[in-house]
Amino acid sequence: xxxxxxxxxxxGLCTWDQxxxxxxxxxxxxxxxxxxxxxxxxxxxxxxxxxxxLMWLGVNxxxxxxxxxxxxxxxxGAALGIMGGGDTASAIALAVAIGIPTAxxxxxxxxLVMTTNVSLVHGADKAIESGKFNAVNKFFxxxxxxxxxxxxxxxxxATGIGSFVIEDIMNFLQNQVPWVLSGFSTAGGMMPAVGxxxxxxMMMKKNMWIFLLLGxxxxxxxxxxxxxxxxxxxxAAGVWDVITEGQKNQPAPAAAPAAGSDDDEEYDL
Amino acid sequence: xxxxxxSTLNKVLLRTQGCQFAHNYERMQSLSLTYCFAPVxxxxxxxxxxEERVNAMKRHLEYFNTHPLAIPFILGIxxxxxxxxxxxxxxxxxxxxxxxxxxxxxxxxxxxxxxxFPIAGSIGASMCVDNGSIVGPLVMFLLxxxxxxxxxxxxxxxxxxxxxxxxxxxxxxxxxxLGNLANVLGVMVTGGLVxxxxxxxxxxxxxxxxxxxxxxxxQLDKVLPFLLPVVLTFICYRLLxxxxxxxxxxxxIGLIVFxxxxxxxxxxxxxxxxxx
Numbered sequence: 001x002x003x004x005x006x007x008x009x010x011x012g013l014c015t016w017d018q019x020x021x022x023x024x025x026x027x028x029x030x031x032x033x034x035x036x037x038x039x040x041x042x043x044x045x046x047x048x049x050x051x052x053x054l055m056w057l058g059v060n061x062x063x064x065x066x067x068x069x070x071x072x073x074x075x076x077g078a079a080l081g082i083m084g085g086g087d088t089a090s091a092i093a094l095a096v097a098i099g100i101p102t103a104x105x106x107x108x109x110x111x112l113v114m115t116t117n118v119s120l121v122h123g124a125d126k127a128i129e130s131g132k133f134n135a136v137n138k139f140f141x142x143x144x145x146x147x148x149x150x151x152x153x154x155x156x157x158a159t160g161i162g163s164f165v166i167e168d169i170m171n172f173l174q175n176q177v178p179w180v181l182s183g184f185s186t187a188g189g190m191m192p193a194v195g196x197x198x199x200x201x202m203m204m205k206k207n208m209w210i211f212l213l214l215g216x217x218x219x220x221x222x223x224x225x226x227x228x229x230x231x232x233x234x235x236a237a238g239v240w241d242v243i244t245e246g247q248k249n250q251p252a253p254a255a256a257p258a259a260g261s262d263d264d265e266e267y268d269l
Numbered sequence: 270x271x272x273x274x275x276s277t278l279n280k281v282l283l284r285t286q287g288c289q290f291a292h293n294y295e296r297m298q299s300l301s302l303t304y305c306f307a308p309v310x311x312x313x314x315x316x317x318x319x320e321e322r323v324n325a326m327k328r329h330l331e332y333f334n335t336h337p338l339a340i341p342f343i344l345g346i347x348x349x350x351x352x353x354x355x356x357x358x359x360x361x362x363x364x365x366x367x368x369x370x371x372x373x374x375x376x377x378x379x380x381x382x383x384x385x386f387p388i389a390g391s392i393g394a395s396m397c398v399d400n401g402s403i404v405g406p407l408v409m410f411l412l413x414x415x416x417x418x419x420x421x422x423x424x425x426x427x428x429x430x431x432x433x434x435x436x437x438x439x440x441x442x443x444x445x446x447l448g449n450l451a452n453v454l455g456v457m458v459t460g461g462l463v464x465x466x467x468x469x470x471x472x473x474x475x476x477x478x479x480x481x482x483x484x485x486x487x488q489l490d491k492v493l494p495f496l497l498p499v500v501l502t503f504i505c506y507r508l509l510x511x512x513x514x515x516x517x518x519x520x521x522i523g524l525i526v527f528x529x530x531x532x533x534x535x536x537x538x539x540x541x542x543x544x545x
Binding site for chain 1: 286287288289290291292293294295296299300301303304307311319322323326327330337338378379382383386387388389390391392393394395397398399400401402403405406409410413414417446449450451452453454455456457458459460461462463464465466467468469493494495498499501502503504505506508509510514517518520521524525527528529530531532533535536537544
């Protein structure tokens with residue numbers, strides 16, 4: 001129970017990171033570190049976190065879109081995966097099996113709170129109208145508390161109840177229907193395709209296939225690690241900029257020098 | 270210039286660490302931003318009549334939504350504008366503040382959310398997915414924060430010092446260019462990630478009499494390594510395009526059902542095990 005409470009608090013804190021400082025704890029890999037500390041199994045927690053990080057790589061808040069909640073998905077999944085007491089591979093598969101539905105459920109809660117929070121802004125309207133400026137703080141922190149609870153409460157319930165039954169479930173899965181875990185293992189391996197496809201739907205514009213292909217070739221045939229691809233991509237972006245800017249300047253060579261000097265701004269990517 | 274003290278700005282910086290705590294569907298970040306910006310208004314309107322203070326708070330409670338990392342910078346510019354305008358010019362303050370939110374939201378999403386976070390995450394995760402090493406999360410944490418804190422701190426202070434000058438000097442087309450650069454960077458890294466993160470392999474083997482069986486996956490690898498991940502990603506891409514990105518939950522559930530069905534078939538009829 002104490003563990004469930006600590007996990008719930010950790011989930012709430014990670015949620016605050018998502019709505020506030022963006023330190024990175026809203027992402028599975030860093031969220032899983034807290035689970036590792038609380039449950040005392042850092043290695044398994046991080047392996048689960050890394051699997052989920054890759055699985056949900058493309059899951060991101062873009063504009064007003066509310067994605068599946070990877071925070072509660074990671075924390076509940078990793079916690080129960082570890083509590084299940086199986087070997088590492090089954091722990092990861094179980095974590096994926098639990099994490100995906102959790103993330104989808106909490107996503108709905110988030111949408112709910114985004115809606116109920118509308119009343120806060122109306123409350124603040126009235127408070128300001130009557131000159132009670134400090135009341136704004138009260139409404140602000142109420143919103144913060146609501147978001148904290150959207151993750152903390154589900155995590156508390158799931159890990160609190162889950163800790164009693166998860167070992168039996170794990171035994172049942174491993175001995176009676178092992179194909180469920182292997183199925184989720186396969187599904188977990190396929191999941192990144194959804195996230196990456198999601199990224200691509202937002203990034204594929206004119207001519208971008210060139211760079212998609214380049215990145216793929218470097219990874220698939222040349223085995224360049226991601227850091228190397230990212231650096232090569234910086235260079236490619238630079239070349240691309242020179243080409244597109246060159247094209248823009250061509251029709252009006254007279255205006256080019258003025259625009260050109262402005263364009264020498266440096267890019268620290 | 271310079272009426273607002275550095276400590277007030279730092280208070281704003283601290284408060285912007287909760288810049289979406291009161292997020293809601295009607296006016297998005299407005300309530301949180303009012304909370305973040307309140308120290309500046311308090312300082313500027315210390316001796317002003319109540320009516321002016323009410324108006325000041327009210328105009329910042331209007332709809333606002335941008336990328337969280339752009340908020341310190343925009344608030345810095347807004348602080349400079351609030352300070353340098355008279356009471357009857359306040360419409361321009363709100364106007365400029367609102368005009369900044371769109372471009373920065375787009376830039377932040379494409380540079381940071383779509384590019385930097387996936388890069389940091391995949392580098393970190395690839396260092397620890399097989400061995401659970403703490404180095405992975407540590408690297409990810411550093412990659413994110415070594416970029417984010419300077420953006421926040423200098424964003425706010427430079428934004429206040431230089432005001433609109435900074436944006437005007439750079440010009441709006443800089444947003445487009447930076448966006449395009451981020452696009453190239455993001456797409457290329459994503460291309461690599463398709464090969465390294467998507468895992469799908471066939472387990473089908475054909476036995477012809479004696480000798481080694483024909484392993485289908487080996488044959489596929491000779492045609493094109495990572496053929497299945499590429500095909501899978503492409504299918505997901507087409508489906509997402511069709512559903513305009515709103516059908517991701519259905520696709521995920523579909524993949525799970527698909528995997529479970531084939532896992533069950535593979536378990537009960539080992540001869541028909543399709544996926545490894």
